[in-house]
Amino acid sequence: MMKEDEASVAVAVPGSIHGGVNTPAFLSGFGLRLWNAKLKLQRFLLLACGAVVTALIAVQVFTRYVLGISIFGIEELASFVAVYMYFIGAAHGAWERGHISASLIELLVPEGRVRHAIALVASAITVVLSGWMSLWAWQYLAFTLKRGTMSLEVGIHMGWVHGIMPVCLSLMTLYFAVELLENSTRMFKGSRK
Amino acid sequence: MNSLIVLDALLLTVLLVIGVPVPLCFAGAVLVLMLFGDLGAATFLIGAGYSKMSSLVIIAIPLYILAGGIMSQGGIATRLVILADSVFGRLRGGLGIVVIMATAVFGAISGMASSAVAAIGTIMIPRMEERGYSRGYATALVSASAVLALLIPPSASMILFGWVTGTSILACFLAPVVPGLLLCGLLAFWNFVLTRNMPISVPPPLPARAVAREVALCTKKAAFGLAMPLIILGFIYGGVTTPTEAAAVAVVYAIPVSIYLYKDIGWRDLAEVFWRAGQTTGVLLVLIFFAAMLARVWTLENVPQQILDGFMSVSDNPIVLLLLANLFLMVIGMFMEDVSGILLASPLLMPVMQQAGVDPVQFAAIIATNLGMGLITPPTAPILYFAALIGKTPLGPMLKPTLVFVFLAYLPVVLLTTFVPELSLALPRLVLGAP
């Protein structure tokens, strides 16, 4: 059996060496349970999407190579499920502070107020940019809905697919905002000392 | 070069340096051009990002991450290491060779350097330290070898390169193999030199017969792991599946091997591997999403052409152009990991490569070796830092051996790959026939 910490290190994304997760410190009781349930749901969906994508592609190999037929639409469906996986995973990664970052601050600036200030600025910019991109994604969804785009093969309304982008980008913004809150609290506490 | 573009590149650098997550650095660079450029409505960019990331070709990336995750958690990596140990472990400096060989073989299963660090590093770093290697050196060697996962197929970076540039992914897989093997040799050589004065204990020599018996036993135990690259590559090059489909086959194969044959993990662990792979994928793919947006805006603003013009104003000699392109890649590699680097640099440098008469397949090998090197060159050296985290080592003692590996192993390979086309083109030609 693998150990818990080993597992999380093993597939973590390199680049980020930050600790902690973005759960608001003020949450407790029912609110916290709800928050954690949402994270559990995200993980379940990631698991499900991964399994479904694998299964769909494997079925296509089997039918084409063994039975000599191709089922139309399998690839399209797989790519839709994959897009769900990508965005749900990206949002979960924002909660876990797992996003790739190239920060040189840890190397250049000693631990202390200046570094905290820079981290604060960086996370503020992150929230603004993430929010802005969410807005674009909502607008794009609106365009898709107005246009009435249907998928080429399966024939489902593309709003169902494009919709996952604004939802998860907004969720990402929320997680980044929690990080901003924590950074500003740290900064604020530091200045009172 | 247009001043708005220069400003944009500067902003991108500042955002990167202060620690804004890379995908959002790209978003920032996009936003500035949309606000101050003349590109009209912005929402189409979401469509551009979506269209890149929803490609079926890209699905290979999560599937290989998943397969690699199951392999490393499911005991297949351990058995590969034990096998390599039975072959090389009794040589002087042999554990170093074990790391290099085990990583190369593991690389033939896994598509990413990070999973190689995790799989090989967790096992090998403590073991090397036990036998007298310095911990810093052991960690540095693991990180330098881990890049092999990117050079030996399958490789997430090569899938991306093929996808971004419209080059055959099968050819891109094969292009960096010979440079990768060359790198193995150079790493092994410098391993021998650097460990000369370490107080290494080598297990007592065994009679050849006993060694052979041990190797045979270990090979048997590792057989299901060793079969994996054969299945993947056999399926792809044998015309059974596309690279994407081979990844799905690998996942389907790895599950019963890990759970029922090796019994190292159970269904619960597998569930965790699945959702973690989903997260890793999401983090990478959102990078692709925003990088595709930035690449699109830069194309609309003619940046690739401007870069070519800039290079050409220095010289139109192909050798100079190639050196400049490598310098450009090296700078990118210093500040970015391979995925962002490939997404950003390959469309930008494509016109330069065409001008210099370089085959896109060779360009794949150039970019793989160069940005692979970037993974362990500070300041931004994700694989080096990740290895430090796994090896629980401060960076200080890792730096000296890392510099040796970078300047005396990687750099020569990068230059050879750049100036000897045969190195990267011979194998694709042999396997796939004429271009």
Added chain:
Amino acid sequence: ETIRLSTLKQPGSEGEAAALKFAKLVTERTEGRIEVKVYPASQLGDWTEVYEQVMQGAVDMAMQPLATADDKRLAITWFPYAFTNYETAKASLSPGGAVFKIVNEAISAKGLTPLGVYGEGMGGAGFAKAVENPADPDATHNLKVRVWPGGTTHKVLLERFGYNTATLPWAELYTGMQTGVVDGQIGGTANMALESFKDITKTWIQYNDHFEGDWFIVNSDRYAALPEADQKILLEAAQEVSAERFEQVKAADAKALETMRAAGIDVVTFDDATLEKLAAVARKDVWPQIADELGQETLEQLKASLGM
């Protein structure tokens, strides 16, 4: 001002030359008021994506196929055996022609204006293997042919002609044919096969299954915002390029087939009677199955235009 025009055509191809000629005509006739910048080789995204961008006005113009994602009637532009010869294709795809009218009606509702059609040529299928009895629509071939995503029309057509079909992303098609994941591909012309699959094509069958055309489309708002005189210049330039190409397209196809033969590819062509037979089989057996791809009403319009 600058108009951005996107095309799939590769640098150096006849299609790119046509786009550049259009650009040159516009610049000359507007005395430099309008400059058309051509982005070749799908630099601005694949065609379904660019189609959307032209709708949004992010890209001003495109010369490319039409995406069926928001109007399936547009499948008429590649509907199998809608035309079997160049003359009917030209008549139907010129302003006032049956297909041009249907397309104009469909896409103007989406904020797009068609200006002309660049005729790429008559379609066919390329194989990495030999094909036996290609002229017999009732033969059974043990061959997997790749159909493009969304190409349900040709999936049904090929299955009627005795092939197996497979779906594969375009990016994996070349190596897929090379390694044998699939045996052939359909959806383009001889010229396009030469451009993308020359080295691995063993057999080319000139089925004349569809007429491949790239539509000059412009964002309607962008177009309306131009002075009327400039609108006219754009329209006439596109028409001129289109008309000139329709004169050459038959010869261009013939030349491509010659190039194929010279490269050692086994080129199969059919006489008029065989083509008519294939078309009759497709119209009788395939059309009823794929009527939904087009909509019954549009299919009736098409039939009427063919005198059926």
